Amino acid sequence: MIVKIKHIMLAALVAASFFPTMASAQSPKSQPARPAQPPRPADIDKNGVLILVRSTLLALDQANKTGNYTVLRDLGAPGFQTNTAARLAEIFAYQRTQNLDLSGVAVLEPQLSMLPQIESTGMMHMAGFFPSVPTQIRFELLYAPVQSQWKLFGLSVSLGSSAPVAPSDAPAPSAAAQPKGGTGLRPSGTKQP
Template sequence: MTLRWVSAGLLILILGGVATFAQQSSPPPHPSSSPPSAQQPAAKPANIDRNGVLMLIRSTLLALDQANKTGNYTVLRDLGAPGFQANTAARLAEIFAKQRGDKLDLSGVAVIDPQLSLLPQIEPNGLLHMAGFFPSVPAQVNFELLFAPVDGQWRVFGVSLSVGQSAPVAPAPPEATPGKAVVSQKQAAPPKPGVPAK
């Protein structure tokens, strides 16, 4: 993951070449501005159960899916934290133009369970951070999400998506060489106990 700051405190998350966004009120200090001996505060595990995690992931990605399908990003924007709402609906449409153009269908996230590669954690800045993927065919959807606490609820602050291969592809079976017999798995299996071999 690459984090890059641009004007007006807009945080660009780059995963697999897909740029997405999160609005910050002010840019973080440059890494060289702190003394090298000072330790940065570490993220800590979030106190959130599995159902809460599933609701956050699914509701966010389904809202994005509906926005991409309709071209209307107003509801997605309104569901976000105040920093996220600094993006206009038109700006969100620009950010997700490629996914919309590719007709990326995220509806499968409603029924497929995500696999988390980064368990929910609270970052030093107070944001809830998680990442993972939805295994699907023919491609898996990789996600990274940030949520900010607003009035006792987690509201979306940043979204990053990329699409990748769902699973490793097995090589083609070797071709039979003339003069060599190929034994099938059924023929090679030992007889069942209590049944005489034929």
């Protein structure tokens, strides 16, 4: 069965206004504000990426299957933990009602469309997909550094057909006009190229 591209914004994020608070809480008050720095490549190897992506999506899969979001919440950064288990259940209700099975991420290799990068907030941001058939699992993840570990701060998951899609008659916008990410995971105050 070919599935139409559906984007399920799973904004298990703290409101965008939380980002400036988080950034200011990490920097001493005596330092003057620095201009936003462009993202830089994250110093993480392939195995580290696999562990983060798979463990995050498998935790989401288990939470969806059990209806218990406390472990998913507790694995996250303090900013993610501001979501109650009940709120996370609301956010992921659609996935639960659709009986979406994300367990295939345990054995499939993710393809990254955005290599891990450190945003000006100090958070690590990455995006990609799992090339499964007939439906691809697309993801965008944001991690905050907590006690020398990357902890989940936000995620977005979408499902789409893995079949080729015919181009439309309209010309495609230039790469510069296309939003990078486009799912609301980018912290406020950062510029999109």
